[in-house]
Amino acid sequence: xxxxxxxxxxxxxxxxxxxxxxxxxxxxxxxxxxxxxxxxxxxxxxxxxxxxxxxxxxxxxxxxxxxxxxxxxxxxxxxxxxxxxxxxxxxxxxxxxxxxxxxxxxxxxxxxxxxxxxxxxxxxxxxxxxxxxxxxxxxxxxxxxxxxxxxxxxxxxxxxxxxxxxxxxxxxxxxxxxxxxxxxxxxxxxxxxxxxxxxxxxxxxxxxxxxxxxxxxxxxxxxxxxxxxxxxxxxxxxxxxxxxxxxxxxxxxxxxxxxxxxxxxxxxxxxxxxxxxxxxxxxxxxxxxxxxxxxxxxxxxxxxxxxxxxxxxxxxxxxxxxxxxxxxxxxxxxxxxxxxxxxxxxxxxxxxxxxxxxxxxxxxxxxxxxxxxxxxxxxxxxxxxxxxxxxxxxxxxxxxxxxxxxxxxxxxxxxxxxxxxxxxxxxxxxxxxxxxxxxxxxxxxxxxxxxxxxxxxxxxxxxxxxxxxxxxxxxxxxxxxxxxxxxxxxxxxxxxxxxxxxxxxxxxxxxxxxxxxxxxxxxxxxxxxxxxxxxxxxxxxxxxxxxxxxxxxxxxxxxxxxxxxxxxxxxxxxxxxxxxxxxxxxxxxxxxxxxxxxxxxxxxxxxxxxxxxxxxxxxxxxxxxxxxxxxxxxxxxxxxxxxxxxxxxxxxxxxxxxxxxxxxxxxxxxxxxxxxxxxxxxxxxxxxxxxxxxxxxxxxxxxxxxxxxxxxxxxxxxxxxxxxxxxxxxxxxxxxxxxxxxxxxxxxxxxxxxxxxxxxxxxxxxxxxxxxxxxxxxxxxxxxxxxxxxxxxxxxxxxxxxxxxxxxxxxxxxxxxxxxxxxxxxxxxxxxxxxxxxxxxxxxxxxxxxxxxxxxxxxxxxxxxxxxxxxxxxxxxxxxxxxxxxxxxxxxxxxxxxxxxxxxxxxxxxxxxxxx
Numbered sequence: 001x002x003x004x005x006x007x008x009x010x011x012x013x014x015x016x017x018x019x020x021x022x023x024x025x026x027x028x029x030x031x032x033x034x035x036x037x038x039x040x041x042x043x044x045x046x047x048x049x050x051x052x053x054x055x056x057x058x059x060x061x062x063x064x065x066x067x068x069x070x071x072x073x074x075x076x077x078x079x080x081x082x083x084x085x086x087x088x089x090x091x092x093x094x095x096x097x098x099x100x101x102x103x104x105x106x107x108x109x110x111x112x113x114x115x116x117x118x119x120x121x122x123x124x125x126x127x128x129x130x131x132x133x134x135x136x137x138x139x140x141x142x143x144x145x146x147x148x149x150x151x152x153x154x155x156x157x158x159x160x161x162x163x164x165x166x167x168x169x170x171x172x173x174x175x176x177x178x179x180x181x182x183x184x185x186x187x188x189x190x191x192x193x194x195x196x197x198x199x200x201x202x203x204x205x206x207x208x209x210x211x212x213x214x215x216x217x218x219x220x221x222x223x224x225x226x227x228x229x230x231x232x233x234x235x236x237x238x239x240x241x242x243x244x245x246x247x248x249x250x251x252x253x254x255x256x257x258x259x260x261x262x263x264x265x266x267x268x269x270x271x272x273x274x275x276x277x278x279x280x281x282x283x284x285x286x287x288x289x290x291x292x293x294x295x296x297x298x299x300x301x302x303x304x305x306x307x308x309x310x311x312x313x314x315x316x317x318x319x320x321x322x323x324x325x326x327x328x329x330x331x332x333x334x335x336x337x338x339x340x341x342x343x344x345x346x347x348x349x350x351x352x353x354x355x356x357x358x359x360x361x362x363x364x365x366x367x368x369x370x371x372x373x374x375x376x377x378x379x380x381x382x383x384x385x386x387x388x389x390x391x392x393x394x395x396x397x398x399x400x401x402x403x404x405x406x407x408x409x410x411x412x413x414x415x416x417x418x419x420x421x422x423x424x425x426x427x428x429x430x431x432x433x434x435x436x437x438x439x440x441x442x443x444x445x446x447x448x449x450x451x452x453x454x455x456x457x458x459x460x461x462x463x464x465x466x467x468x469x470x471x472x473x474x475x476x477x478x479x480x481x482x483x484x485x486x487x488x489x490x491x492x493x494x495x496x497x498x499x500x501x502x503x504x505x506x507x508x509x510x511x512x513x514x515x516x517x518x519x520x521x522x523x524x525x526x527x528x529x530x531x532x533x534x535x536x537x538x539x540x541x542x543x544x545x546x547x548x549x550x551x552x553x554x555x556x557x558x559x560x561x562x563x564x565x566x567x568x569x570x571x572x573x574x575x576x577x578x579x580x581x582x583x584x585x586x587x588x589x590x591x592x593x594x595x596x597x598x599x600x601x602x603x604x605x606x607x608x609x610x611x612x613x614x615x616x617x618x619x620x621x622x623x624x625x626x627x628x629x630x631x632x633x634x635x636x637x638x639x640x641x642x643x644x645x646x647x648x649x650x651x652x653x654x655x656x657x658x659x660x661x662x663x664x665x666x667x668x669x670x671x672x673x674x675x676x677x678x679x680x681x682x683x684x685x686x687x688x689x690x691x692x693x694x695x696x697x698x699x700x701x702x703x704x705x706x707x708x709x710x711x712x713x714x715x716x717x718x719x720x721x722x723x724x725x726x727x728x729x730x731x732x733x734x735x736x737x738x739x740x741x742x743x744x745x746x747x748x749x750x751x752x753x754x755x756x757x758x759x760x761x762x763x764x765x766x767x768x769x770x771x772x773x774x775x776x777x778x779x780x781x782x783x784x785x786x787x788x789x790x791x792x793x794x795x796x797x798x799x800x801x802x803x804x805x806x807x808x809x810x811x812x813x814x815x816x817x818x819x820x821x822x823x824x825x826x827x828x829x830x831x832x833x834x835x836x837x838x839x840x841x842x843x844x845x846x847x848x849x850x851x852x853x854x855x856x857x858x859x860x861x862x863x864x865x866x867x868x869x870x871x872x873x874x875x876x877x878x879x880x881x882x883x884x885x886x887x888x889x890x891x892x893x894x895x896x897x898x899x900x901x902x903x904x905x906x907x908x909x910x911x912x913x914x915x916x
Contacts, residue, residue, distance in 0.1 A: 016144070077115070081112060561615070749779070782891075
């Protein structure tokens with residue numbers, strides 16, 4: 001039956017179109033990117049996903065054309081190939097599109113259907129690359145590809161594979177639609193409509209097939225009857241044709257025409273007939289055309305009673321027409337008496353002219369081509385001739401038709417419709433044969449094509465209109481839900497001013513109004529909570545600011561002993577970060593940071609227990625202790641720790657708070673004070689002792705003028721040293737307190753250095769002081785009095801730490817906007833670690849009680865303050881046992897008076913000043 005494969009074809013095409021369009025929507029929504037679908041923020045598709053969507057639409061267009069049977073099947077297949085290629089590019093994980101392009105090179109047999117199969121397999125591989133959740137889609141694409149491969153060989157199998165692939169894709173799309181309620185409703189609505197359309201198409205296909213079969217059989221019956229009716233008119237036409245020529249009987253009877261002359265006579269007088277015969281009075285053939293008319297036909301005509309009646313003139317019959325069957329042919333003929341001039345009316349005719357047409361295979365082929373039907377001629381109940389368009393034998397057609405007037409021969413395994421009409425002699429009423437008309441395979445294919453096209457277009461258009469209408473209705477139903485969803489999303493994001501605004505009268509409207517009222521209540525509560533939280537936040541902020549800005553470390557622990565507060569000062573003291581210790585056990589954290597031997601040392605001047613109760617957060621007592629904090633890097637910091645319980649307003653113990661204060665400065669001040677007092681007492685006792693001794697000698701006895709002068713000189717030297725010590729202390733205190741203000745001015749450094757070195761040479765016989773200043777130095781900006789103090793202090797240190805009388809050199813050179821002034825000695829040198837603290841107050845190179853070199857430890861501290869006040873800096877370059885170079889970088893106080901001269905060469909062994 002025509003309807004069964006047509007229904008299968010319709011179902012396959014409609015399902016494939018729906019699955020392809022659904023796949024395009026899925027790609028547009030980003031379902032196949034390998035990332036979670038964000039239903040709130042729609043991302044732009046981009047180039048690759050756009051290609052994938054276009055591929056899906058092209059693939060759907062191919063199925064539309066195939067379903068509607070529009071165009072060439074090769075075109076459909078190439079559209080499928082192009083669509084699948086686009087899907088292979090765009091349907092896959094994000095960022096992985098370029099890898100699929102080389103795979104588009106086919107490795108399958110070079111036919112379009114196999115191209116489509118390979119492209120479908122490639123799309124499946126790309127889909128699996130986006131995750132195992134897309135296995136259904138991948139399986140669907142594999143089945144669709146196999147359907148393309150099978151379609152040219154077994155169309156029914158190809159359609160079933162296409163249906164299976166579309167169903168697999170549809171199942172995957174159903175699962176993928178779970179992210180959007182509109183998509184779910186449309187998918188459900190579309191699925192139901194599609195199933196209904198396919199069912200209706202199947203029913204209409206079957207019903208339509210029966211109607212089309214009936215219409216075609218009716219058409220064939222009418223054509224058969226028309227042909228028979230036409231044949232029944234041939235005898236009269238033959239009589240008329242013969243009568244027109246019979247006006248020249250003598251020439252026809254007395255002249256025997258050659259074949260060519262007979263053919264010419266036929267062309268002129270009998271072109272609409274198949275033959276003519278001229279018989280004389282005795283019934284002998286005088287002339288005929290064609291010459292090979294056949295003896296049986298001639299004998300049948302000459303012996304026919306009607307021809308004999310006309311030839312004998314019986315009953316004054318001059319012409320007659322009739323039909324006969326002979327040699328597997330039906331002959332329609334007309335006979336006209338030939339009466340030459342001179343015959344009396346009662347005389348018999350001189351002969352008879354017979355002409356007619358043949359119902360044979362030639363006529364059947366002509367009519368078959370003209371009417372686009374197959375024709376089978378049955379004569380004497382046997383197939384006599386069959387037109388080639390029938391496509392089978394006349395016996396098969398006759399056996400299939402049997403005694404019926406018309407039938408669908410598909411039941412007999414023939415792809416044919418057939419109808420027949422009898423050929424009846426109009427004179428005798430005898431049935432001479434039958435004309436059977438059949439639909440050719442091309443006609444049947446056209447019928448199927450037209451039927452399929454109509455049904456597919458109707459089903460597709462109806463489905464699309466229904467889906468559009470459903471989308472409009474569904475959108476109206478979903479819009480309130482979408483409004484509720486969007487409002488809920490905004491509220492979830494913190495916007496309590498959002499409202500759904502659904503005012504319909506149904507249950508959804510009631511839900512929307514209730515939702516808005518609930519949000520309004522939440523907004524009011526939120527405002528109240530916000531005010532309370534704002535107040536609490538202010539208090540907490542103040543507390544946080546207070547604890548953060550504290551110079552002392554603050555650690556708070558809850559009732560379980562876990563750290564809940566750890567301010568920046570505590571981080572600095574312990575070397576731990578708050579994010580590392582919050583929530584950790586206080587006893588565990590601090591046990592690693594407090595040296596065990598110092599944990600119970602009481603803090604002088606502070607009341608309370610020495611036990612801090614680190615492992616007892618609910619201890620109801622205050623305590624204080626001096627501890628040694630050990631940082632993770634090993635650095636130790638002395639600290640005073642006070643601990644106290646924290647209580648709630650009702651007196652409940654909530655935890656314990658610890659305050660850590662860095663007492664490094666206090667200990668350092670204590671050390672400095674102790675050292676300073678020891679140094680001052682030592683330094684003051686050193687000059688006072690000779691003063692007292694010499695004065696005592698002079699007071700008790702007369703030692704002579706020379707000894708008195710020498711003693712007086714020693715007293716003056718000691719007095720000067722004492723005065724220098726007192727002056728240094730006064731200047732140090734004045735600069736430190738701000739009572740002394742430096743007054744910088746341009747100074748000729750060359751002159752000052754020369755003057756200073758001359759005084760030092762005079763006071764240190766045997767000591768060599770080298771002056772290696774560049775003559776082109778610019779003036780420097782400094783206080784001349786205090787710069788001289790700085791230079792004296794540096795020279796004093798150089799002499800002090802060069803016990804072997806080694807020379808001391810002074811160099812200077814211009815460096816950009818500064819002048820580098822360096823004092824170089826070859827003394828004991830300084831360890832690099834000690835050099836870093838050389839300018840620290842009360843710091844000496846040798847700070848032990850058994851040191852060999854005196855001093856208060858204030859000299860270089862005074863130098864540091866003078867340099868800071870002058871905008872200058874100092875550098876030290878030294879190695880133990882080699883000597884030291886102390887360089888001052890003094891700012892330039894004016895233009896260079898003369899071009900710089902090359903620095904004089906240093907003496908051998910002199911350490912050059914370090915570069916900048």
